[in-house]
Amino acid sequence: MQLKRAFFQAFAWSSLFDLVSGAPVSSKNSSSSQTSASALPSVADWATWGVAQVPNVLNATAADANSLAKGYRVVKSHYTQNGLEAKLKLINETNIYGYDFDSLTLKVEYQSDNRLNVHIEPTDLSDVYVLPEHLAFKPKAESEFYSFSNADLVFTYEKDPFTFTILRASSGEELFSTAGNPLVFSNQFIQLNTSLPLNHTITGLGESIHGFVQEPGSVKTLFANDAGDPIDGNIYGTHPFYIDQRYDTNTTHGVYWRTSAAQEVIIEEEALTWRALSGVVDLYFFSGPTVKEVISQYVHEIGLPGFQPYWSLGYHQCRWGYSTIQELDEVVKTFKKFEIPLETIWSDIDYMDSYKDFTTDPHRYPAxxxxxxxxxxxxxxxxxxxxxxxxxxxxxxNNASDNYTVFESGNSSETFLRNPDGSLYIGAVWPGYTVFPDFFANSTQEWWTESFAEWYKTIEFDGIWLDMNEVSSFCVGSCGSENYTQNPVHPPFVVGSSPTSYPEGFSKSNKTEYHSIESSISASSASVAKTASSSSTATSTSSATLDSKNTLETGVGNINYPPYAIYNWQGNYDIATHDVSPNATHADGTLEYDVHNLYGYTQTNATYNALLEIQPNKRPFIITRSTFAGSGQWAGHWGGDNNADWQWMYFSIPQALSFGIFGIPFFGVDTCGFNGNSDSELCSRWTQLSSFFPFYRNHNVLGAISQEPYVWSDVTEAAKTSIGIRYSLLPYYYTLLQEAHTTGLPILRALSWQFPEDRSLRAADRQFFVGDALIVTPVLEPLVDTVKGVFPGSGETEVYYDWYTQEAQDFEAGFNETLDAPLGHIPLHVRGGHILPLQEPGYTIHDSRKNPFSLIVALDLDGYASGKLYLDDGESVNITESLYVDFIAEGHSLTSAAYGNFNASQPLANITILGVDSKPSNVTFLGEEIDFSFANNTLLVTDLEDYTTGGAFAEEFVLTW
Incomplete structure (x- = not known):
């Protein structure tokens, strides 16, 4: 949840230069949970005003560090047991964006055959933040001595000026090279440049709403930001990692800059420029050479994804606006009435007492x-x-009844962020003026755990949804320091207005309804245009007087307004706007400036520990908004406050693929859209697309029309169809969850990863694979009943089967196939060569797990297929009983071999084999001849329950045909 960009633009004409302070707004105080919003005073408008900035990338007069800086020279070097160390000396002081460090230390470490570390830091670290190992995993050398002859990567360098190059040992190919570009290393500005091959394919560098490939011209800002899914803007998470996939050499490598600093990356035709506003250079190179290997190598080092509980794979329903417990109960009952499976019901902030954490409203949600x-x-x-x-x-x-023990206990144990003078940093969020837990403080974990434990005694939740943890604040600076005696106060904007926006195509597909609301939509559009126009003028006026090009205190160390202005997606580009300010101070003295990108990461870790304390040996289920490299160890992620429109439905696919790269495979978006009103066509298509994402949730904004799948009959039927498919595939999805947890491989996979030699697939992000076996081709535009898709290798090395008809498709490699896709149908194909374990779907995950198993065997062009299945109790952290099953089909025979001690007592019901050349004369199972049917090259064997009464995989079986 957040304000729209237009709101911030409307106030860009005013500014403050550090902490916001001023006279309290006179108003009547009230703390009653029943006080109406209109009766509360509001956070003052001026408290939201930040300094209007001109980002350097938009400022034609900004100094070009690459042309002005002189760089460093090597003055001393020596080899070590696993690399190289050197001293670097500044050639000439320029102090472009801060003061240059005179002396640097270079350390190169060959950490494994496929990983190399280049670390550069000032020799004097007195005023330099170095990300400690206890906060974020730091990859280590696998041995004290390294045999350099085994290295996939080679480090070379030039001495004067210092530049370095990373080569692939087997081919001599340059993977990363700063040749011709000076290293810039200042206290508030670090810059590296590397060359890139023409027509490069760069992916990663998030979080943002963008196509899958980072094309030339892309500016990637890595700064956690509470902004509602603007296209190409920085949003909630920070992932300083990219993958460079090269088709000329058919190799791939990855680069990770381990830092919590605010960063900016510029992608050009033949170069990549990488900047940071603090910290040190700590680069890790991963040699691959395939995309999947690079991802696995990277994710192993930042932390393998946590193992989600089995029930997390079910359908989840939420909205901001379930205002009473009766309404929440009615939603659950209505799902049941329409026989739409519902696994989990969620609550947005509606349930809270006056929007306070760890409380429930005693009137609307009585205990x-x-x-x-x-x-x-x-x-x-x-x-x-x-x-x-x-x-x-x-x-x-000043109000004796306004007591809040969560604050009092946290404040007494000094768990909250501070101002530089030691006073509480007080911002503003939903309940009014607020403080922010400092997860660097020694006492915070205990306080956070106790808060959850006490709350759990009243509300037995099954998981936690973490929001607003960039960390977001509605005002600039410690605006509540002199104003918190006004609490409770209302946010400085209207909450809960009814959106008048509808998806593209709505006017044609819903003509009658559109005409009835047309005047309202037109009025709203005119208002937005007027606001945008006036705010644009205001910003222009202010720029001349408010140091918009950020020359304040250049080189001296301006923390709130650093001399280099990043492209931060807020109305005035101020990094303090809608965020806790950079000069907020942690318990150990660390400034928020250096660790802002870690806030959600540290909160997620603390929440994971708290949930483990409450329910030991039950896998914590957490969905978090702000993420960092390694957050996937503890949580999944949802795509934030998207819009109910077709382009955001499309963007969910590259966003999901990117989070697979980032080691957070358990990902989904707000199905049908969060902001604005959805309609039956969009919601039908989106409900079916999301059914193939690992995390599957519907959620929308306060004031918008309802969009539960039972609202429209078309969506009801679409939901039943796709949820039925998803639930039948639960054993396959759970196996993929376990694979992600142990290998780091994503669950959703780009076509370019599956077929890395096919350049035509480099930017294919309108289709995706689930694992290696399923390819999904969703409809992503309105008013159509067909969709185009590609099926790599088809007819040459691959065969694809239609999920619904089970027939092999006559597709052509490299050709854009037109697929029938009437409303309510999402094209789904099985790739030959794979075996899918299935289970008969039930209403809940619990019900589904009690039902019989089945198998789909999709033979490849050579009559071969393989697959696997993993099972356990679905919730234990320390797994003591598990079952692994391997399936292989070849030579007209299917074998199942299991090992492990988990008892899967459900029988095997049927086996379907696709791509059988001709009708067999007989079929045997466990050596006995059994009945079968055969049509359209599909062999179907049913009624196997009597043969597998001890469990489908209790013993090895062989099926022959």
Whole structure:
């Protein structure tokens, strides 16, 4: 949840230069949970004003560090047991964006055959932030001595000026080279340049809403930002890692800059420029040479994804606007009425008492009725997940009834962020003026755990949804320091207005409804245009007087407004706007300036530990908004506050693929869109697309029309169809979850990863693979009943089978096939060579797991297929009983071999074999001849329950035909 860009633009004409302060706004204080929003005072408008900036990438007069800096020279070097160390001396001081460090230390470490580290830091680290190992995993050398002859990567360098190059040992190919470009290393500006091959394919560098490939001209800002899914802007997470896939050599490598600093990356035709506003250079190169190997190598080093519980794969329903427990209960009952599977019901901030964490509204969500509701859904094997925000309400000291023990206990144990003078940093979020937990403080984990544990006694939640943890604040600076006696106050904007936007194509597909609201839509559009126009003028006026080109205190160390202005996607580009300010101070003295990108990461880790304490040996289920490299160890992620329109439906695919790269494979978006109103066509298509994402949730904004799948009959049927497919595939998805947890491989996979030699697939991001076996081709535009898709290698090395008809498709490699896709149908194909374990779907995951298994065997062109299955109890952290099953089909025979001690007692019901050349004369199972049917090259064997009464995979079996 956040304000729209237009809101911030409207106030860009005013500014503040450091901490915001001023006279309190006079108003009547009230802390009652029943106080209406209109009766509350509001956070003052001026508290939202930041300094209007001109980002350097948009400033034609900004100094070009690459042309002005002189770089460094090597003055001393020596080889080590696993690399090289050297001293670098500044050639000539330029102080372009901060003061240059005179002396640097270079350390090169060959850490393994496929990983190399280049570390550069100032010799004097007195005022330099170095990301400690206890916060974020730091890859280490695998041995004290390294045999350089085994290295896939080679480091070379020039002495004067110092530049370096990373080569692939087997071919001599340059993978990363700063040749011809000076190293710039200042206290508030570090810059590296590397050359890139023409027509390069760069992916990664997030989080942003963008196509899968980072094309020339892309500016990637790596700064955690509460902005609602702007296209090409920086949003919630920070992932300083990219993959360079090269088709000329058919190799791939990856580069990771391990830093929590604010960063900016510029992609050009033949170069990549990488900048950071603090910290050190700590680069890790991964040699691959395939994309999947690069991802696995990287994710192993930042932390393998946590193993999600089995129930997380079910359908989840949420919205901002389930205002009472009765309404929440009615939603659950209506899903059941329409027989739409519902695994988990979620709560946005509606359930809270005056929007305060760890509370429930005593009137709208009374404890007794809340408990009864939770007992009911738990008895039905369903789940409940509430939201928790990062900010903690500050009670009004002038109002004796405004007590809040969560704040009092946290404040007494000094767990909150501070101002530089040691006072509490007080910003503003949903409940009013708030403080922010400092997860660097020694006492915070204990306080955070106790807060969850006490709350759990009242609300037995099954997982936690972390929001607003970039960390977001609605005002600039410690605006509540002199104003918190006004609490509770209303956010400085209207909450809950009814959107009038509808998806593209709505006016044609819903003509009658469109005409009835046309005047409202037109008025809204005119208002937005007027606001944008006035804000644009205001910004222009202010720029001449408010140091918009950021020359304040150049080189001296301006923390809130550093001399180099990054392209931060807020209305005025100020990094303090809608965020806790950079000069907020942590318990160990660290400034938020250096670790802002870690806030969500540290909060997620603390929440994981808290949930483990509450329910030991149950896998914590967490979905978090702000992420960093390694966040996937503890949580999944949703795509943030997207829009109910077709282009955001499309963008969900490259976003999902990117988070697979980042080691967060458990990903999904707000199905049908968050902001604005959805409609039946968009929601039908999106419901079916999301059914193939690992995390599958519908969620929308307060004030928008309802969009639960039962609202429209078309969506109801589409949901039943695609959820039925998803639930039948649960054993396959769970196996992929386990594979991601142990190898780092993503669940959703780009076509270019599956066929890395096919350059035509480099930017293919409108289709995707689920694992290696399924390819999904969604409809991503309105008013059509067909969709185009490519099927690599088809007819040459590959064969694809239609999921619904089970027939081999006569596709042509390299050709854009037109597929029938009437509303309610999403094309799905099985790739030959793979075996899919299935289970008969039930209403819940619990019900589904009790049902019989089946297999789909999709033979390749040589009559071969393989697959695997992993099973356990679905929730234990320390897994003591598990089952692994391998399937191989070749030579007219299918073999299943299992090992492990988990008891999967459900029988095997049937086996379907696709691509059988001709009708067999007989079929045997466990040596006995059995009945079968055969049509359209598909062999179907049913009624196997009597042969597998001890469990489908209790013993090895062989099926022959």
């Amino acid at each position: 007794k009725e809340f408990k009864k509701f939770l007992d009911t859904i738990h008895d039905d094997h369903q789940h409940y997940v509430p939201i928790v925000d990062a900010a903690i309400y500050v009670p009004n000291p």
